Amino acid sequence: xxxxxxxxxxxxxxxxxxxxxxxxxxxxxxxxxxxxxxxxxxxxxxxxxxxxxxxxxxxxxxxxxxxxxxxxxxxxxxxxxxxxxxxxxxxxxxxxxxxxxxxxxxxxxxxxxxxxxxxxxxxxxxxxxxxxxxxxxxxxxxxxxxxxxxxxxxxxxxxxxxxxxxxxxxxxxxxxxxxxxxxxxxxxxxxxxxxxxxxxxxxxxxxxxxxxxxxxxxxxxxxxxxxxxxxxxxxxxxxxxxxxxxxxxxxxxxxxxxxxxxxxxxxxxxxxxxxxxxxxxxxxxxxxxxxxxxxxxxxxxxxxxxxxxxxxxxxxxxxxxxxxxxxxxxxxxxxxxxxxxxxxxxxxxxxxxxxxxxxxxxxxxxxxxxxxxxxxxxxxxxxxxxxxxxxxxxxxxxxxxxxxxxxxxxxxxxxxxxxxxxxxxxxxxxxxxxxxxxxxxxxxxxxxxxxxxxxxxxxxxxxxx
Amino acid sequence: xxxxxxxxxxxxxxxxxxxxxxxxxxxxxxxxxxxxxxxxxxxxxxxxxxxxxxxxxxxxxxxxxxxxxxxxxxxxxxxxxxxxxxxxxxxxxxxxxxxxxxxxxxxxxxxxxxxxxxxxxxxxxxxxxxxxxxxxxxxxxxxxxxxxxxxxxxxxxxxxxxxxxxxxxxxxxxxxxxxxxxxxxxxxxxxxxxxxxxxxxxxxxxxxxxxxxxxxxxxxxxxxxxxxxxxxxxxxxxxxxxxxxxxxxxxxxxxx
Numbered sequence: 223x224x225x226x227x228x229x230x231x232x233x234x235x236x237x238x239x240x241x242x243x244x245x246x247x248x249x250x251x252x253x254x255x256x257x258x259x260x261x262x263x264x265x266x267x268x269x270x271x272x273x274x275x276x277x278x279x280x281x282x283x284x285x286x287x288x289x290x291x292x293x294x295x296x297x298x299x300x301x302x303x304x305x306x307x308x309x310x311x312x313x314x315x316x317x318x319x320x321x322x323x324x325x326x327x328x329x330x331x332x333x334x335x336x337x338x339x340x341x342x343x344x345x346x347x348x349x350x351x352x353x354x355x356x357x358x359x360x361x362x363x364x365x366x367x368x369x370x371x372x373x374x375x376x377x378x379x380x381x382x383x384x385x386x387x388x389x390x391x392x393x394x395x396x397x398x399x400x401x402x403x404x405x406x407x408x409x410x411x412x413x414x415x416x417x418x419x420x421x422x423x424x425x426x427x428x429x430x431x432x433x434x435x436x437x438x439x440x441x442x443x444x445x446x447x448x449x450x451x452x453x454x455x456x457x458x459x460x461x462x463x464x465x466x467x468x469x470x471x472x473x474x475x476x477x478x479x480x481x482x483x484x485x486x487x488x489x490x491x492x493x494x495x496x497x498x499x500x501x502x503x504x505x506x507x508x509x510x511x512x513x514x515x516x517x518x519x520x521x522x523x524x525x526x527x528x529x530x531x532x533x534x535x536x537x538x539x540x541x542x543x544x545x546x547x548x549x550x551x552x553x554x555x556x557x558x559x560x561x562x563x564x565x566x567x568x569x570x571x572x573x574x575x576x577x578x579x580x581x582x583x584x585x586x587x588x589x590x591x592x593x594x595x596x597x598x599x600x601x602x603x604x605x606x607x608x609x610x611x612x613x614x615x616x617x618x619x620x621x622x623x624x625x626x627x628x629x630x631x632x633x634x635x636x637x638x639x640x641x642x643x644x645x646x647x648x649x650x651x652x653x654x655x656x657x658x659x660x661x662x663x664x665x666x667x668x669x670x671x672x673x674x675x676x677x678x679x680x681x682x683x684x685x686x687x
Numbered sequence: 688x689x690x691x692x693x694x695x696x697x698x699x700x701x702x703x704x705x706x707x708x709x710x711x712x713x714x715x716x717x718x719x720x721x722x723x724x725x726x727x728x729x730x731x732x733x734x735x736x737x738x739x740x741x742x743x744x745x746x747x748x749x750x751x752x753x754x755x756x757x758x759x760x761x762x763x764x765x766x767x768x769x770x771x772x773x774x775x776x777x778x779x780x781x782x783x784x785x786x787x788x789x790x791x792x793x794x795x796x797x798x799x800x801x802x803x804x805x806x807x808x809x810x811x812x813x814x815x816x817x818x819x820x821x822x823x824x825x826x827x828x829x830x831x832x833x834x835x836x837x838x839x840x841x842x843x844x845x846x847x848x849x850x851x852x853x854x855x856x857x858x859x860x861x862x863x864x865x866x867x868x869x870x871x872x873x874x875x876x877x878x879x880x881x882x883x884x885x886x887x888x889x890x891x892x893x894x895x896x897x898x899x900x901x902x903x904x905x906x907x908x909x910x911x912x913x914x915x916x917x918x919x920x921x922x923x924x925x926x927x928x929x930x931x932x933x934x935x936x937x938x939x940x941x942x943x
Contacts, residue, residue, distance in 0.1 A: 642889065645804075653797075655804045683764040684802050687938055 226310040227303055231384040232356070232376075236341045238268050239348050240300040242275070243283060247293040254281050274349045282552035287486045287516075287527035294512045295492045298505035299344065305503065309334030310386070315448045318388030318408075320401055321498030322597040323419065326464055327441060327590060328392075329502065330457035331450045338385050339401075340498045342375035343491065346546040346664040356382065357665050365407055370631045371664025372545070373404035380408065388414055390447060392440060396421035397599035400633040417443050419594075425605035430595055437591040458580050460501035461590070465577045467500055470510035472572040477517045478563050479621050482534045484520035486527055487551030487562025489513055491543045494568045494598070532559035535685050538623045539565035540614045540644050540656070541630045541637050546666045547674060558682035563621040566614065566637070567598045574601075607640040614644050618652045624685065626656040627678075631663055657681040690743045691763070691936025692728060693929070694752025697788045697816075698901075699724040700929050701731075703738060704936040707775065711736040712929050721752030747939035749931050751789075761939055766794055766805045768934025773897035774800035775937055776924035782892035784912075785930055786883065786902035788816040793886045795893065806889040808882065816902050818854070822875050825858045826868055833872055834907035840873035854878065876911050884915045894919030899930025 227233040245264075251257035254277055264272070283292045309316070314334035319325060325335035346352040353371070356378030361367045363381035365374055379385035393405050395418055409416040419436045422429040445451060471493065478485050493513075496506045520526065528534060537560050544550065554560040575596050578589030594600060602610045618626060626648045628641045645656035659677050662668035669677075688710070692701040699717045703710045713731040717724045725748075732738045747761040749768045773783035773796060785792045794805035808815060816830075823830045844866060846857060854875065861871050887896070896918050902908055903922055913920055923930045 646891070649804055653803070655802070658806075680764065680766070683762075684766050684805075687764050687767040 225307050226386075227307050230379075230386050231382070232338070232341055232345070232353075232379040233303060233306070233385065234267070235271065235349075236299065236344050237303045238271055239344060240296040240303070242268060242271060243296040243348075244293055244300070246280070246284065247289045252284055252286070252289075254284070257284065271349070274351055276348060276350050276549070278547075278549040278553070279348055282488055282549040285552065288488055288552065291486075291489055291492065291509065291513055291516065294505065294509040295496065298496060298499070298503060298509050301503040301505045302499050305329075306334060306336055315389040315450075316386060317444070318391045318414075320393035320405070322394050322397065322600040323392060323437075323594045324464060324498070324500040324590065324597075326457060326460040326501035327452065327587070328444075329460055330453045331441075331444060331448070332453070333444065333448065333450065335502075336386070336388065337498050338376040338379065338388075339372050339404075340495055341385075342372050342664055343495060343545040346371070346375070346666075347491065347548045350666075352546055352666060353378070353664060354667065356384065363411070366403065368632055369403055370398070370400035370633045371662045371668075373400045375664055377404055377407065380412065387412055390414065390444070391416045392419070392444075393417075394419045394421045394594060394600060397603040397636065398633065399635055400631070415447070421595075421600065421604060423605060425595075425601070425609055429604075430592065433595050434588060434591045437594065438587065441587065452583055454583050457583065457586055461578045461580050461586050463504060463507050464501035465580070467496065467507045467510045468570065468572075468575070468577060470507075470514040471497070471570060473514050474510075474517055475564070475569070475572065477514070477521055480521050481536070481622070482526045482528055483536060483561040483563055483621075484517040484526070485513065487555060487560075488548050490539070490551070490562055490565055490568045491545060491548040494543070497568065497570070497598070528555055528559050528561070533686075535560040535625055535682055536563055536621060536623045537561060537625045537627055538563045538614065538618050538621065538648075538654075540626050540628045540641070540648070541565070541634065542567035542663065544629055544661055544674070545663050547671055550671075550674065550678070553675070554678060554682065557679070558685070560625070560678075560682050563623060564617045566602050566610070569598060569613070569617065570596070571613070571616075603636040607643060610637075610640050611643050611647050615647045615651050618648045618654055623648070623652060623654045625682070626654050627681070628656060628658045629661050630658075632660060655684070688738070688742050688744060689936045689939040690728075690746040691768075691932045691934065691939060692725065692746065692748045692760075693750040693768070693931035693935060694721045694724060694748060694756070695788055696751050698928070699728060699750075699752070700932040701728040702925075702929055702932045702936055703732065703736075703743070704933065704940075707937070707940075709925055709933065711738065712925065712932070714928065717752060721755040722757055724752065725756055725758060745939040747935040749935045761935075763935040763938040765931060766792065766802050768931045768938060769794055769899065770796045770802040770934070771800050771937040772899065772923070772930045772934035775933060776930075777895050777897050777921045780895050780897045780921075782887075782890065782894070782896040782918075783930075784883070784887060784892070784896055784898050784900075784903075786815060786898075786900040787931075788820075788901060790815050791883055791886055791900075793883075793890045793892060795890045804890045806886055808886055816900070818879060819875075819902065819905075821852075821855050822858055822872075825855050826862070826872065828868075830905075833876075834905045836869050837872040837876050837907045839869035840867075842867070842870045844870045844874035846874045846878040873907075876908055880908065880911045880915050883912060887916050887918075892916065892918055896920045897923055897930075899923040899927040901928045903927040 249260035359378035579585040
């Protein structure tokens with residue numbers, strides 16, 4: 223039987239990308255020059271993708287500091303898509319979800335979850351042309367061009383029939399205008415039901431109880447819509463996997479406080495991808511475990527992935543990474559010794575988020591709701607900006623940052639409002655200087671790779687003289 | 688002897704310093720050819736001051752053309768150049784502002800001329816010399832004449848456009864409406880400084896604020912700036928056009 227995901231270009235490209243990454247690293251090649259002669263014969267579709275791959279991305283992937291981790295991550299994504307395929311074959315209802323709600327509950331209810339926005343990140347990162355065609359398609363289909371590419375891409379993919387339409391969408395009303403627009407536009411255009419988990423303005427106990435009620439209502443609605451129930455054993459198995467994934471992330475966050483930082487920056491984007499599908503498969507746990515293990519070994523052996531003699535510039539990214547150029551973090555390490563400590567889109571503070579209690583269904587629902595309530599971006603935009611500012615200042619202090627970088631999309635309005643407060647507070651509290659620049663996370667045409675390199679190069683050179 | 692060179696898009700400014708003292712300075716047109724501009728700098732030093740290139744121990748280059756020069760040199764970070772030059776000019780400097788042809792830069796400075804923070808003006812030309820080029824052409828005068836013209840202003844006009852392109856159209860409309868040129872020029876200056884003041888606020892400038900870049904040769908603009916930001920200022924000790932070039936020479940001294 224022809225795999226169903228092959229009917230959808232968005233998924234097919236992501237799946238083939240996983241094959242290519244896994245296969246490329248299996249060849250043992252360490253550079254682009256070594257890679258191409260070493261590749262085995264490939265299907266025509268895969269060959270075409272190789273021609274479209276971004277050379278800087280591939281070169282960064284092949285480096286010793288990244289290769290095993292990227293391969294482990296690709297296996298996790300591949301499994302996620304295999305599970306999606308199986309769910310489609312079995313006719314399970316598909317849930318499109320914004321990743322601040324992780325998918326453990328959906329799986330345990332016999333539903334078929336897909337975070338289509340996460341797929342945008344992979345495609346944009348790996349390919350020169352990325353998802354620009356889908357971005358243009360989204361505008362043609364009426365979605366605002368000033369919205370974030372992470373949402374414009376999937377909207378265009380739906381318009382082109384390049385992504386499977388969900389049977390229901392689930393999202394929190396936080397974090398951003400762009401994601402809220404995406405789900406509302408999709409509801410309006412395709413008449414697919416949207417279950418909105420209302421995120422209150424405040425970030426206190428009362429607010430959480432409200433959020434928990436909203437969360438439970440969403441689950442009840444799903445049960446009624448699809449006549450399904452939570453399978454407690456399956457949920458416990460998935461929550462345990464998610465907890466294990468987090469245990470490695472928390473350990474990594476501690477290790478990144480070491481000097482030099484032992485965890486390469488390109489992995490932050492992968493961390494986000496892995497967190498957004500928490501509890502989906504063991505391969506994603508293995509990915510995080512491998513990141514932890516490699517970083518631990520570097521610390522124990524007093525090793526650094528930075529070029530010899532390169533002084534470290536410890537950098538906190540006060541908003542997000544830039545998916546369409548995740549190789550830039552390797553470039554910054556190699557050129558300037560700039561390491562990536564943490565960012566607002568991949569950090570989960572252990573002392574706040576902790577673990578999900580697996581005692582019973584109620585405790586697991588409560589724990590998962592608590593994690594969503596404090597998930598990257600969600601926590602950032604709730605309440606007064608003090609929560610966001612204080613989180614970033616705490617990271618800058620705890621990790622002894624030298625520099626801070628804020629790069630936002632024009633529609634990250636909630637974050638732009640705090641950008642100056644964050645840079646001022648970090649300067650006042652830690653003496654670390656900041657760079658702020660505007661980009662699109664997915665659209666390479668907004669701020670070009672060359673312009674981004676020039677900006678970042680100028681900033682990090684200031685530390686050298 | 689150290690050569691500091693700021694290769695901008697329009698002009699290349701170069702200084703020779705020895706023992707932290709400025710010996711000579713020259714300015715040549717860049718003409719989109721940084722290599723050629725550097726050669727003409729050497730020729731100018733030889734002809735104007737009798738200084739041969741062979742006595743220059745180190746060359747540091749900053750600005751747009753720094754990556755485009757093939758001769759051996761040090762690439763001096765532009766922000767660090769401005770911080771070093773500001774403190775060279777005014778030892779107690781806490782901030783600097785440089786308004787060049789293409790962009791404005793505001794920076795705050797810590798102890799030992801350490802760069803603390805900086806911001807560069809947005810993509811828009813307002814707040815940079817190019818803006819004044821466009822407007823002076825529309826008003827039929829030279830950039831050098833603009834300060835004297837603005838000083839003749841007697842009425843407050845407001846400009847609604849901050850973009851150079853739209854402002855040019857607005858200027859033409861105001862001229863056609865019979866508004867006096869001095870009032871229009873003064874309104875343009877205030878519009879430009881409004882953007883610059885915002886840039887200064889973004890790095891929380893403190894006095895003494897050292898002013899550099901070609902626009903700071905315009906005494907009317909400096910006066911409006913002083914009135915707007917209410918911070919102690921000092922125009923760069925030599926010609927403000929040479930601020931980054933002096934900073935580059937100082938960085939050459941450090942051997943960076």
